[in-house]
Amino acid sequence: MSHIAKSRLTQAQLDAHWMAYSGNRQFKKDPRIITAASGKYYTDLDGRKIFDGLSGLWTCGLGHSVPAINEAVAEQVKTLDYSPAFQYGHEKSFLLAEQITEFMPEGLNRIFFTGSGSESVDTALKIARAYWRKKGMGTKTKFIGRAKGYHGSSISGFSVGGIPANRTLYGQGLESYHLPHTQAPGTEFTKGMAEQGKERADDLLNLIMMHDASNIAAVIVEPMSGSAGVIVPPQGYLQRLREICDQHNILLIFDEVITAFGRMGAKTGAEAFGVTPDIMTTAKQVTNGVIPMGAVAFKQEIYDTFMEHGGPDYLLEAPHGYTYSAHPIACAAGLASLGEIKRQGLIERVNNMSAAWGDSVHQLKEADSMVTDIRNFGFAAGISIAPIDGEPAKRPFQIAMAMWDKGYYVRYGADTIQLAPPFTTEPAEIDSLINALGEAIKQTE
Known part of the structure; x- marks a missing residue:
């Protein structure tokens, strides 16, 4: 009996779903x-x-079907299934924000909630641009990503991303440029971080020379590139990126949608590799995948800049967000997930x-x-x-x-x-x- 027959799905039902990042034609022959x-x-x-x-x-x-998360979600559904994300709040969002800051490097203590990793990246890039405008440096609009980087599937994410198959079909995106990846010849079969390759960070200096720091808003990299096949940074590489960004007044964004909350054997990739960014994107493990959710951590100075230049206190300091930002059920799952990581x-x-x-x-x-x-x-x-x-x-x-x-x-x-x-x-x-x-x-x- 074919898998189609066993699943009781008709061919029409299979055809109705245009599957994400899938070879739809092959899959639907034998699901x-x-x-x-x-x-x-x-x-x-x-x-x-x-x-x-x-x-x-x-x-x-x-793992899957974690009792503590299941119970938290079930109780939340019965108590508060949805709360408006704009201008009103619920307690668990503030509890979860504080819980997330406990996993963050010192200084990344302001949390903005999203619905996914792609939305987290979009949020980080938008806020980076807006930050410089708030600071009176509105020409800083360009972004620098990295070859083989993956930053989600939004138009901003594929723009700063560096996997060709994810970019070429869609044409022009945001104005962005790319560092070379760190998968250097001679480092094959390295366990952990390679000793050579730090100098690849200096390619950032060439891009700054070409485009000028006055036009560059941020550099965004994954501490460890996951979707490209676990590309680990060489020793000293991320430290050098941090140093160059500081010297040229450019924000450094770590995309930690994969690496945050334990995967690296540390609270974050930033902790594992010993470098603190200005902004960190997260998602995935924050709820153990049970409910879609993302979160972006900002250093306090970025948050304070928006508050100080926000106008009257009833106005929006940053007109940005999503219907499902800080969704109550996602927050309940997040609190349980991070609680279990610590408890166990x-x-x-x-x-x-x-x-x-x-x-x-x-x-x-x-x-x-x-x-x-x-x-x-x-x-x-x-x-x-x-x-x-x-x-x-x-x-x-x-x-x-x-x-x-x-x-x-x-x-x-x-x-x-x-x-x-x-x-x-x-x-x-x-x-x-x-x-x-x-x-x-x-x-x-």
């Missing part, structure tokens, strides 16, 4: 339908247990297990000659796969499908396989995941 999730496992139409090797989409570090000591657990995780992942170097690079940090890893001429994404797709058949969900993107297991993953589960991936790579064309 991979997930029916349930619990702990570290999904269940598919056949009743098979599928190990979640990417924590959802980098979202579910606590999961950041410390990830930090303690990250070396063993890296050792296990790097065993794949011996799996097959088509493995051309492996990168890891915290509980994340990217494996580069030698491309077929003209079809760089084909082998990763084949490997991911073989893994699904074996009972493992992993992410494939461009020429990489990406792994990010739940924070509670046990050593035996890591071994099982890596062994299965080694077999899947060997059986691929």
